[in-house]
Amino acid sequence: EAQVTQNPRYLITVTGKKLTVTCSQNMNHEYMSWYRQDPGLGLRQIYYSMNVEVTDKGDVPEGYKVSRKEKRNFPLILESPSPNQTSLYFCASSGFRKNNEQFFGPGTRLTVL
Amino acid sequence: GDSVTQMEGPVTLSEEAFLTINCTYTATGYPSLFWYVQYPGEGLQLLLKATKADDKGSNKGFEATYRKETTSFHLEKGSVQVSDSAVYFCALTAGAGNQFYFGTGTSLTVIP
Numbered sequence: 676e677a678q679v680t681q682n683p684r685y686l687i688t689v690t691g692k693k694l695t696v697t698c699s700q701n702m703n704h705e706y707m708s709w710y711r712q713d714p715g716l717g718l719r720q721i722y723y724s725m726n727v728e729v730t731d732k733g734d735v736p737e738g739y740k741v742s743r744k745e746k747r748n749f750p751l752i753l754e755s756p757s758p759n760q761t762s763l764y765f766c767a768s769s770g771f772r773k774n775n776e777q778f779f780g781p782g783t784r785l786t787v788l
Numbered sequence: 789g790d791s792v793t794q795m796e797g798p799v800t801l802s803e804e805a806f807l808t809i810n811c812t813y814t815a816t817g818y819p820s821l822f823w824y825v826q827y828p829g830e831g832l833q834l835l836l837k838a839t840k841a842d843d844k845g846s847n848k849g850f851e852a853t854y855r856k857e858t859t860s861f862h863l864e865k866g867s868v869q870v871s872d873s874a875v876y877f878c879a880l881t882a883g884a885g886n887q888f889y890f891g892t893g894t895s896l897t898v899i900p
Contacts, residue, residue, distance in 0.1 A: 679831075708888065717877060717892035718832075733887055765831055776822075777888065779831035 677702045679780035681766050687786045688756055696751045696783050698766030706769045707749040708733070708777070709741065711762040718765065724749055756787040790815045794878045794891035801868055801898050809863040809894045811852075811878035819880040821845075821854050821861040826875045826893070835863075835876070868898045 679700045688694055700707065708723040710733075720733030724743040738760055740752040749768075753760060763784050767777040795810040813819065820839045824832040836845030841856035850865045861878060878891040 710890075715892060718879075718890040720888055720890075723887060731887070734889075767832075776834050776837065777824075777832075779824075779833070781831050 677778070679766055679768055679778050681764075681780040681783050683783060684781065685784050687788065689788050690757055691755050694753050694756060694785075696753075696764060696766075696785070698749045698751065698780060699747050700749075700766075700768040700778070701747065702768060702770065702778065703746065704768035704770045704778075705746070706771065706777075707743065708767045709739070709749070709751045710765045710767065711735065711760075712765060712782075713762050721751070721764075756785075758787050761785060761787050790819065790880060790882065790887070790889050792878050792880055792889050792891040794876075794894055796892070796894065798895040798897060801896070803870055803898055803900050804867045805898075807863070807865040807868045807872075807896070809876055809878075809896070811861045811863065811891060813859050813861065813878075813880050815859075815880055815882065817882055818856075819882050821852070822879040822881075823850070823852055823861070823863050824877045824879060824890075826877065828874070832877060868896070870898045870900055872896060873898050 682697045705726050709721040710718040719735045722741040724730045766780040769777045791814045822837045823835040825835045826832045836847040838845040838854035844853045852863045875893045875895045877893045881888045
């Protein structure tokens with residue numbers, strides 16, 4: 676089944692404790708992306724990647740890191756989480772031949788205390 | 789920079805009512821336009837898309853026409869159902885490999 680998976684789905688952590696949210700897709704897509712969803716703000720893109728070893732900042736990259744060492748994986752790293760990073764996070768992927776239709780993962784709800 | 793503005797909600801309609809959710813955009817060049825839907829507790833799913841001016845995207849009774857002259861991509865459905873209750877997002881991208889921009893989302897509730 677074609678899908679984007681994220682782990683964990685729920686995470687409660689404390690300020691300053693490094694964490695990683697994993698994202699993996701099995702569709703051989705070139706493009707992968709991370710978003711955060713906040714009430715009243717919609718989805719805002721954090722980082723995106725056009726291919727292995729190529730990443731670009733979106734609208735809200737501060738406080739986040741990403742890496743794209745393999746085509747299928749695109750982890751989101753919070754080196755020192757803060758409460759303002761409490762949010763719902765979505766990973767998405769798309770293939771360039773499909774008019775950019777993005778497939779979204781189920782979401783990760785992160786709470787930073 | 790590029791951006792999307794969509795009408796604020798929430799929107800509450802009776803079953804079988806007509807739906808319009810407005811979306812306007814600002815973009816350099818010729819973006820592709822999308823409507824995504826998010827059901828409670830789930831990720832976003834593509835509802836429909838249009839890649840050039842005057843294209844009409846359609847799916848599940850929903851339609852939207854890419855209007856370059858008014859920079860709009862309004863979502864319409866002639867007769868909504870309770871199962872259409874969800875949050876709807878308008879989005880654009882300048883093209884393959886580029887940044888995506890989403891609107892703030894419009895929550896729709898359809899009551900029997």
